[in-house]
Amino acid sequence: MTDDTIGGRGVNAPDVVRRDLSTEALLTVRDLRVEFGKKGQRPTTAVDEVTFEIRRGEHLGIVGESGSGKSVTSLAIMGLLPATGVRVSGQIMFDGEDLLAASEKRMRDVRGRDIAMIFQDPMTSLNPVVTIGTQISEVIRGHRDMGKAEANERAVELLRKVAMPDPGRRMKEYPHQLSGGMRQRVLIAIALANEPQLLIADEPTTALDVTIQAQILEILKQVVADTGTALIMITHDLGVVAGLCDSVHVMYQGRVVESAQRRPLFAEPRHPYTGGLLASVPRLDSPRGQPLKPIPGSPTDVLPWTQGCAFTPRCANRIDTCTEKTPALKIEGQRALRCFNPLTLSSAGGATP
Amino acid sequence: MTERRRETAEEASSKPDSTNDQLLVVRGLKVHFPIKHGILFDRTVGAVQAVDGVDLDVPRGRTFGLVGESGCGKSTLGRAILRLVEPTAGNVRFDGVDVASLQGEKLRSMRRRMQMVFQDPLASLNPRQSVETIISEPLRAHGIEYSKKNRVREVLDLVGLPASAATRFPHEFSGGQRQRIGIARAVALEPELIIADEPVSALDVSIQAQIINLLEELQERLGLTYLVIAHDLAVVRHISEEIAVMYLGGIVEQTDSEQLYLTPRHPYTIALMSAVPVPDPAIEDHRQRILLSGDLPSPANPPSGCRFHTRCPYRQETRCDTERPELRLISPGHRVACHYAEEIVAGTVTPKVDAALPV
Amino acid sequence: MTMAPPLMSPSDPMLGVDPEHGTSLWRGAWRRLRRNPVAILGALLVLAFVLIAVFASALAPYAANSREWASEVTLTSVPGPREGNLLGIDRYGSDLYSQLLYGARQSLIIGVVSTLLGLVVGAMLGILAGGLGAKVDMVVMRIVDILLSIPSLLLAVSIVAVLGQNRYAVMIAIASAQVPVFARLLRGTMLSQARSDYVLAATSLGLRRRTIVMGHVLPNSLGPTIVQATLNLSTAVIEVAALSFLGLGESDPAVAEWGRMLVAAQDRFASSPQLALWPGLAIAVSALGFTLLGEALREALDPKGRR
Structure with a gap:
């Protein structure tokens, strides 16, 4: 993770430190x-x-x-x-x-x-x-x-x-x-x-x-x-x-599939949809010629949530459980995740570490 | 990351400045739309100078990106090249043939060789035609011999659609699939040049990469030349070898993709680049964002001198206001239309102190 | 680089109900039309009208204009409903029910033929104006403007006056009032369709102008014209009656006609209101049938409803 003190802060740098968030x-x-x-x-x-x-x-x-x-x-x-x-x-x-x-x-x-x-x-x-x-x-x-x-x-x-x-x-x-x-x-x-x-x-x-x-x-x-x-x-x-x-909730077909603070979410996406989105968007700063990894199918290719995970038809990480049970939003520390087979650290196509 | 960047930059600069095999050469192209007024008799009272003097060279087999914001004239430029709108002045040479002077049947048959992919895939497909008709009608129009079933299936397969798609209608597909149909229709004619006008901007984020990859694969397989027109600098940079940045009817900077990213020289390019958000908080938090003041001026009444001077943080008194800068070579393969490009790099011309908020 | 795998999944709309054929917009409209109760009611009324018109001689218990009971008609009244004469006797001593059935034939033939005539001529002018460029458009539309500037009834009266009083004159009179409506409508839709992306795409594909106009612009512009034609059938039925009412309709007194039946009912309206009631109702119901069908068609063909 980049140290916060490095480099000149741009005019747009969100002043996370200055804003004091109330706890309530x-x-x-x-x-x-x-x-x-x-x-x-x-x-x-x-x-x-x-x-x-x-x-x-x-x-x-x-x-x-x-x-x-x-x-x-x-x-x-x-x-x-x-x-x-x-x-x-x-x-x-x-x-x-x-x-x-x-x-x-x-x-x-x-x-x-x-x-x-x-x-x-x-x-x-x-x-x-x-x-x-x-x-x-x-x-x-x-x-x-x-x-x-x-x-x-x-x-x-x-x-x-x-x-x-x-x-x-x-x-x-x-x-x-x-x-x-x-x-x-x-x-x-x-x-x-x-x-x-x-x-x-x-x-x-x-x-x-x-x-x-x-x-x-x-x-x-x-x-x-x-x-x-x-x-x-x-x-x-x-x-x-x-x-x-500060925090980001990623929604797919009406449900939140992953939510976390923005830095961990972008650095280490765990839901295959979040990871897929990040890997499929061309980035201005990525070198040319690096192929994009698209998410297959379209947002209309869905499984009803009642029958399993709605993202299954497009998911590269799917396992049998995904079409058998509906995944629940599980909270792990600072992150909430709705997935049976989340991305591991190595496979996550995340942002610059 | 930085190492890799340097590598590609070196690669890029060592590339020969291929000037001998240009598929498309555009010189001094202007498209002015008259503004008419009057109740009984239309009187021309002015002109929207949508494209005002553009030179372009698109080498065969490459991808040329044209980037700019809405109203900069990039779409009109693309359409003028294909003679879908009539150019006011200038010439367009496609493979040595002057397209601007072609008439009637000659123009029509020339169109087989230069195709277009549109922004809105649903709007650009006739809703009453089946996919089979959509793909085979142009073949018939150009008298190309084909076996209807095989050719349609072949083309559908090329763009990643199943043969069963042939009997269906555009409204039965998702956005990404519709764009594949649009691309299939274009490649069925085996064109040499494809002008893609915002090919992904109407699509969902997760679909865009599919279409970008498809365009790249087709280029490799079919040896196509692309002119990609888009507002999204990240998309253009990803797909193009050479990029031209347009502002208010003219090109302000043109160089290869790596150089444009690493060493943008025109103040507009610098600002545009800094405004593109990057989906990475680690980078976003430390980026220097150059905010431009105000809006794009009207192309019906463009500013005198440098068209960017009304919004330019580096604007210098009088010269920028009165003298329109030429697109000039400042280093090998790098053209910029700015009087002070060198001085800005050297730091002798500095941006005006930012106001607290962009006005 | 490898090709992406075909992007179809089990829930893909393409692998929906009918795997063999896609649903064209016409077919989709037809499907919506069949499910619309208003359309069914309208279609039933129209169907009944057409069947009566076609089989009038089989359905009617007596011949047209038989005048069998002419002796029973007095200066102030006519016989009302009774055994053998379901609705009573008309002003000239014929069976009112039979006359009503024969009258349907006249209204339908003149209504349909005149609307068709108006549609064909109007559509041709519209296609010329909308498909052949600005100069032709200018000339055609000025002609249409002139037609439009004359009140339709005045136009009809003059045409009948010139051509003489017969059913063909009535047809032409009603049709000429419809021509500008269809011409303007089709031209307008064609011009707006001509600005759409798929027409630009067709041009860039190098299709011939004729193919673009006839194969792309026209089929996509027909919807509103079809709706208008159906709605115009309803006005045509009323206009046929109106012209007859004014004494400008069919000249042959042997032909039963609703409008003329209304005229005949005038002087005995107080004592025998059924003379006016039944033909009036017949005109209203048949016109209503076309109107309902037209409105239902409009809903079915509306492009907004298809997404």
């Missing part, structure tokens, strides 16, 4: 299960047995491909899943309150004030016919007693905080007049408007170019560091998580 969990998700299904049809389970907790100031990453259930998990926490055709069970404890038991009226209070969310597509999350300024001040005034002028002042201040150039002028502009990166800044400003305790970012940079992604990640990192907000980062990009999150 801010949000605890226990056995979250989300089923979709119309009446009379067999329900499909989108998310199952999802358990994690996040403390104040912590950055938690949820990594998965399409269909992994990572976005459904975040929508469940926000209480944004449709009321009909969806069954949510388990427990979502936020600051001592079970959000799954909370009324819709209570959830409206929580959303935007205590928990805020940023989505992938900033264009569809913004109202196209209302100015940026109005959209921000509306959110501020929706949750606290504040005059219009005061709310506008606060909106400008928020835009400044997300490094929006010329915030006063931007207040009067409409979403379509802004670039993707600028719109995402507006969304972050809206999310931060009421100083939430928890910020959920669902693929916030996927639609953006890489130099803009770097800007947005940097802004996110700084604004949450300033306020001690906990951050859940949902992404398919292992690279985004590597530089940002």
Whole structure:
């Protein structure tokens, strides 16, 4: 492992040391299960047995491909899943309150004030016919007693905080007049408007170019560091998580298959899916000509979890047990792992040791 | 790791500067889309300068990577080479033939030799055609003799799909399999050049490597030449021998893959490289990230002088604002379009002090 | 380097229910259509309409326009339902039930032929405009605009006036009102399909322009046109009646026609409302059948529903 003191710290180096994490969990998700299904049809389970907790100031990453259930998990926490055709069970404890038991009226209070969310597509999350300024001040005034002028002042201040150039002028502009990166800044400003305790970012940079992604990640990192907000980062990009999150949960087909602190997870992935992902992504710093080791099949090639491990059809490490029993998430020290035949140290295609 | 890097770098620099066998030669290519205005009569009021003067040499049998962010004109460049959009100026020579001047039937038959792989595999396949029709229709169009059953099966096998795929329709496949169909359709014509426009960016992470490996295997088996267009520098670097970096319609840097990674010289390349996240916390924690300010300017109204000067941390007064830098050779096989490339290396031109946050 | 193994696994969708043939979009649409109760209801109504029209002479207890009971018709009333005359007697002394059945034939023939005519001519104009480039498009669409600018009923009246009052004039009149609808619809879908990636792919593959237009763009643009044609059948049935009602329909008084039956019902409506009720109901139900079927087709062919 590289010594932390070596080399100059980049502007983006996450200041793990400076952020003091409280020991008490801010949000605890226990056995979250989300089923979709119309009446009379067999329900499909989108998310199952999802358990994690996040403390104040912590950055938690949820990594998965399409269909992994990572976005459904975040929508469940926000209480944004449709009321009909969806069954949510388990427990979502936020600051001592079970959000799954909370009324819709209570959830409206929580959303935007205590928990805020940023989505992938900033264009569809913004109202196209209302100015940026109005959209921000509306959110501020929706949750606290504040005059219009005061709310506008606060909106400008928020835009400044997300490094929006010329915030006063931007207040009067409409979403379509802004670039993707600028719109995402507006969304972050809206999310931060009421100083939430928890910020959920669902693929916030996927639609953006890489130099803009770097800007947005940097802004996110700084604004949450300033306020001690906990951050859940949902992404398919292992690279985004590597530089940002304290702990990482890897999801596959609705269940967490591996979770650990980021350094051990990347250095020594134990689940064949985690290892497979790391070995299949071309890395900027790997020498050319080093062949990639792809994961065979596609995310649609699955075994139902009830019949065994969902990853079995694509897994190079599979053994007979994998199709006979459903693996449980076992906790070994700092790591949780759902696998009968995990990667050993030598076979793990991990990051630079 | 460092040892290995040095090795490949040496290998790369010792490679002969093969200029004699260029399959594709592009000179001064421009594609300007007119901006029209007016209610009754369209008046041309300006032009989106999507591609504005590009030179390229793609050697036979190699992979040439074209990298840049959205709006830089890389896709338009690829399409202009294939005459899928009409170039405004410049010429494209494919194996000695001037593609830009070809018309009608000559252009059509030329297309057999240069094929394209698209970003969105579902959108680029006709949803009403079976895989068999998709693959065999171009063969028929070019009057290529084939036994329908055998050729389709052969091509499917080449891209790792079972023969049973032939009777199915695009919507019945997963994303990765669809991209294989797209590739099968392209290679069925036995082309010499394949232009792959973002071939993996629409696919799930775990699938991308399959397609990248497939492209590499096919190149080896069929002796293909690739022009790979992508926004993902890691993908381009992995697959290409030579890389050109595009910014706002022009190439700003061009060299081989190793040199570009080890010694990027254009400020934009340096920033782009530093912005690509690496899935490794040990590296991420110690990387120096150069954040660019602002957004890509509009190609309808590009900045004067160096097009990058509005975002460049190394920008020098007046010269960068007024004089457009030429793509010039700064060391063997390494071209950069920057007035101060040498001074930046020497450290006599330094970046402006970073503001706390990128604006 | 070795080839990757074929990437099929037991749960792969490709090894699904039918291992021999894939499901084309047409087949998928057909499957969705069969499962839709609205489609079944619409299809049953349409089927009943067609069967009645075809077998009218076998189903009807009396000949058309027999006027057998003309003597029983008075200035103020007509005989109502009774033994032998299920729905009673019409204004001219023929069996109302029989007249109603024969009337279906007229509505169906004119409705179908005129819609087909409108579809064929409109589709040809649409293909010309959408497939042959900007200049042809410009010319064709201006012609279509001119057609559109004339109110459809006025157009129909003028055509009947010029061609004389016969069923062919009615067909042409109704068809010409439909031409611009189909032309614009097909052109629009074709132009939007022409911008799609698979058309770009077909061009880059070196396919001929004709192959691209007829083999790629057109088949993918037909869905909305088919839906529109079905929906237009319903308006055509109504228009046939409307023209007759205005006295511009079939001139031969021996031919039973729903619209004319409505006209005939006018002066005795107070005492014998059944004279207007049954033909009115016949028009509404047959039009409803086509509308339901069209809406169900739209749902089945909707590309959004296929993922």
